[in-house]
Amino acid sequence: MWRLxxxxxxxxxxxxxxxxxxxxxxxIVFEAVQHASMVAQCVLVAALIGVLIxxxxxxxxxxxxxxTAGAGVLFTIPSxxxxxxxxxxxxxxVAPSVxxxxxxxxxxxxxxxxxxxxxxxxxxxxxxxxxxxxxxxSLTRIELxxxxxxxxxxxxxxxxxxxxxxxxxxYVSGPGLGEQIFSGLARLGGANAVNATLTGTLGIAILxxxxxxxxxxxxxxxxxxxxxx
Amino acid sequence: MAEEPQHGVxxxxxxxTKAFPGTGAPAVRELDLNIAAGEIVVLLGPSGCGKTTTxxxxxxxxxxxxxxxxxxxxxxxxIDPDRLRRRIGYVIQQAGLFPHMTVAANIxxxxxxxxxxxxxxxxxxxxxxxxxxxxxxxFRDTYPRRLSGGQxxxxxxxxxxxxxxxxxxxxEPFGALDPITRERLQDELLGLQDDLAKTIVFVTHDVDxxxxxxxxxxxxxxxxxxxxxxxxxxxxxxxxxDYVEQFLGGGSSMRLLRLTKxxxxxxxxxxxxxxxxxxxxxxxxxxxxxxxxxxVLDGMRRPLRWVTQTDLEGRQGPVGELGxxxxxxxxxxxxxxxxxxxLLNADNDNVPVxxxxxxxxxxxxxSTLQSAIQSIKARERERRTRRxxx
Numbered sequence: 179m180w181r182l183x184x185x186x187x188x189x190x191x192x193x194x195x196x197x198x199x200x201x202x203x204x205x206i207v208f209e210a211v212q213h214a215s216m217v218a219q220c221v222l223v224a225a226l227i228g229v230l231i232x233x234x235x236x237x238x239x240x241x242x243x244x245x246t247a248g249a250g251v252l253f254t255i256p257s258x259x260x261x262x263x264x265x266x267x268x269x270x271x272v273a274p275s276v277x278x279x280x281x282x283x284x285x286x287x288x289x290x291x292x293x294x295x296x297x298x299x300x301x302x303x304x305x306x307x308x309x310x311x312x313x314x315x316s317l318t319r320i321e322l323x324x325x326x327x328x329x330x331x332x333x334x335x336x337x338x339x340x341x342x343x344x345x346x347x348x349y350v351s352g353p354g355l356g357e358q359i360f361s362g363l364a365r366l367g368g369a370n371a372v373n374a375t376l377t378g379t380l381g382i383a384i385l386x387x388x389x390x391x392x393x394x395x396x397x398x399x400x401x402x403x404x405x406x407x
Numbered sequence: 408m409a410e411e412p413q414h415g416v417x418x419x420x421x422x423x424t425k426a427f428p429g430t431g432a433p434a435v436r437e438l439d440l441n442i443a444a445g446e447i448v449v450l451l452g453p454s455g456c457g458k459t460t461t462x463x464x465x466x467x468x469x470x471x472x473x474x475x476x477x478x479x480x481x482x483x484x485x486i487d488p489d490r491l492r493r494r495i496g497y498v499i500q501q502a503g504l505f506p507h508m509t510v511a512a513n514i515x516x517x518x519x520x521x522x523x524x525x526x527x528x529x530x531x532x533x534x535x536x537x538x539x540x541x542x543x544x545x546f547r548d549t550y551p552r553r554l555s556g557g558q559x560x561x562x563x564x565x566x567x568x569x570x571x572x573x574x575x576x577x578x579e580p581f582g583a584l585d586p587i588t589r590e591r592l593q594d595e596l597l598g599l600q601d602d603l604a605k606t607i608v609f610v611t612h613d614v615d616x617x618x619x620x621x622x623x624x625x626x627x628x629x630x631x632x633x634x635x636x637x638x639x640x641x642x643x644x645x646x647x648x649d650y651v652e653q654f655l656g657g658g659s660s661m662r663l664l665r666l667t668k669x670x671x672x673x674x675x676x677x678x679x680x681x682x683x684x685x686x687x688x689x690x691x692x693x694x695x696x697x698x699x700x701x702x703v704l705d706g707m708r709r710p711l712r713w714v715t716q717t718d719l720e721g722r723q724g725p726v727g728e729l730g731x732x733x734x735x736x737x738x739x740x741x742x743x744x745x746x747x748x749x750l751l752n753a754d755n756d757n758v759p760v761x762x763x764x765x766x767x768x769x770x771x772x773x774s775t776l777q778s779a780i781q782s783i784k785a786r787e788r789e790r791r792t793r794r795x796x797x
Contacts, residue, residue: 301500301503302503305497305499308466308492309516309567310490310491310520323507324506402507403550404506404507404551405507
């Protein structure tokens with residue numbers, strides 16, 4: 179960090195990083211909020227879809243494998259290529275960015291939901307059935323609460339992923355801090371180019387830490403006492 | 408709850424068959440079984456003999472391929488499976504408690520499903536914890552992982568009893584416990600059953616557990632049929648065939664000692680009197696009896712002292728405090744094995760046997776016990792000869 183900082187002051191004539199940030203504070207805050215909001219909303223949607231797909235498929239090995247593999251294939255597409263491919267149907271801006279983020283966030287969520295639900299001790303599911311719980315009740319009262327720590331980890335990983343890929347969304351004029359990075363990279367060598375790139379990168383790192391802290395808190399609040407590690 | 412517990416109902420299995428697709432021979436084949444209300448019936452057999460399958464068909468965790476199961480008056484086919492299971496307590500190996508719920512929440516699950524109000528559920532939970540020997544204030548709000556295996560299974564039994572079902576299904580509930588805890592829980596189950604009189608179907612592969620708990624035992628053999636359905640004593644003294652005999656293993660005589668209660672054999676009847684009885688009168692009785700001693704009892708007929716002929720000779724007036732204290736006593740509910748242990752450790756050759764409220768019931772000596780054992784052996788010999796002739 180220290181060496182990086184010195185190089186930056188050398189490279190940017192005139193403005194230091196702090197002066198740059200101070201100068202554009204309002205814009206940076208606006209972009210950070212947009213970034214956070216985009217990631218939060220995408221992960222929320224992905225969590226809903228992902229947990230639903232997981233719940234719908236985990237009982238059947240074939241469909242569960244299919245769902246996980248499908249999400250895995252999407253995952254292997256490079257983010258730039260994915261965004262590029264989404265331009266024809268969705269155009270530029272928010273739509274392709276959100277679609278790409280949701281698709282990427284699906285894999286860890288589906289996979290962890292399936293793994294988590296399958297990891298529930300079958301004797302507990304049998305006990306639930308044996309005392310007269312129906313399928314839905316067993317799922318909501320026994321299986322999902324027991325799988326929740328694993329599912330939550332999946333959502334957490336998906337969030338970190340969406341943070342980084344969200345930056346690339348600027349490539350299709352999506353919202354967020356990616357704009358800083360892309361504009362910086364576009365005029366590398368020019369005034370404030372590195373300042374902009376660095377601001378975007380640091381901003382995303384800070385957002386990622388804040389979100390991660392939120393998940394730690396969420397885990398404390400939602401993981402039942404009897405299964406908390 | 409002041410309500411009387413609901414007693415058991417009979418269960419009848421009629422030509423019940425279960426064939427799992429693609430496995431050739433059916434797991435259970437045309438099985439008939441009549442279980443009387445309020446009895447513990449043990450399904451005993453090696454793994455793969457269909458005992459668990461049979462049990463799980465009763466609460467329809469496994470659907471029979473054909474045949475009928477009648478619980479009380481109703482055919483289980485006519486009841487919605489979830490509703491049926493709420494009326495049948497279910498206890499599994501290692502308890503199967505839900506780890507994310509407190510002990511109280513675990514026990515409350517069936518009452519919640521049945522829509523009881525919160526106050527009634529809370530009262531019932533405390534009542535059940537007390538019933539299974541767990542202090543409600545200590546255990547109500549703990550999580551299962553903080554409990555020992557034995558405590559977990561107590562909660563498992565409490566959960567099964569929560570809605571006071573007439574029928575309990577127990578699938579090797581004590582299989583994973585250490586021998587001492589297992590014995591204790593078996594004893595407690597028998598104690599509970601004295602009051603509750605549920606119809607209990609109990610699955611195990613442990614012969615001693617079956618002999619101890621079962622009112623009747625169904626010995627099962629692969630593939631899925633019952634070889635013998637009889638009381639424990641009958642199975643020990645008269646096994647239906649070589650398979651049953653082999654499955655019981657050796658030591659049938661020792662098992663009979665463990666199965667037979669002191670109250671079941673002929674006891675010595677020695678002369679006895681209370682402290683205020685006339686000494687010369689008691690002396691005369693001792694002389695008539697010929698054994699040379701008598702028991703002095705208190706006002707509640709509890710044994711106090713042994714008096715001998717010499718203690719009493721030349722005495723006038725009441726017996727009073729003559730003689731030597733009896734030391735230990737043997738309960739009429741002790742097994743012959745425990746009684747033998749007690750006799751070997753006793754100071755006197757004779758030990759008084761006490762019945763209800765520790766009242767005198769007779770006396771036991773090693774020689775009496777020996778003749779009881781001999782008669783058991785004689786019966787066994789007779790059975791073997793009969794079988795060899797057949």
